[in-house]
Structure formats: C-alpha cells, structure tokens
Amino acid sequence: MTTATHTPGPWHLDEELDPTAADGTTICVMLGGAEIEPAKANARLIVGAPDMLAALQDAVNTCLRCDGKGNAYTMPDETEIGQPPGSSRIDCPNCASWRAAIAKATTP
Numbered sequence: 001m002t003t004a005t006h007t008p009g010p011w012h013l014d015e016e017l018d019p020t021a022a023d024g025t026t027i028c029v030m031l032g033g034a035e036i037e038p039a040k041a042n043a044r045l046i047v048g049a050p051d052m053l054a055a056l057q058d059a060v061n062t063c064l065r066c067d068g069k070g071n072a073y074t075m076p077d078e079t080e081i082g083q084p085p086g087s088s089r090i091d092c093p094n095c096a097s098w099r100a101a102i103a104k105a106t107t108p
C-alpha cells in the first residue's frame, strides 16, 4: 500500500471557503468563488478527502472477504463452468473498487 504524502487531515473550510489544513496551510484556492455551487460542494468534497481516504484504507484492511489481502478465491456463483468453487484466485470483489479509489488518490 502506498504511504500517504498529502498534508495530514483533518481539513476544513476557511473563512473564504478555501480548503485548509489544521495548521492553517491552504490546500487549494477555489477559483470562481467558493460561495457559489458547485464550487462550494467541491470545496466540501475536498475537505472530506483525508477522512474518506482513511475510512477506505480501514475498510480495505479489514475486508472480510479477502482478510485485507486484495484477492480471494472464487465463490460458487463466480466460478466458471467446469471449475470447482474455490479453485481460482480473483481480485476481491468486495474491496477492488475501494482499492482503485485509494490508488487514484495516492498514486503519483
């Protein structure tokens, strides 16, 4: 798993509605005025990103289907014709999309 290099959360909106870190560092400036939608909604999404990333990482690490490993054995309804259940390792269907979202947020 990639180690996070972003500014640590939590982030919040400053008085000008720009996403800002706990130490006062401006994360980004919302061009066009964050007081209007959808810029305001985008700013809220940005400040939630560190918390969402941490929650996704926790969910991936505790995935019950793959025990946090990222791959699992096939279940009966996923087995190809002629292959017995449990005979193939697959990307874990429970957390594959979570892993993709984490990679999108953390891969340079």
Ligand SMILES: [Zn+2]
Binding pocket: 063, 064, 065, 066, 067, 068, 069, 070, 071, 092, 093, 094, 095, 096
């Ligand atoms: Zn999983």
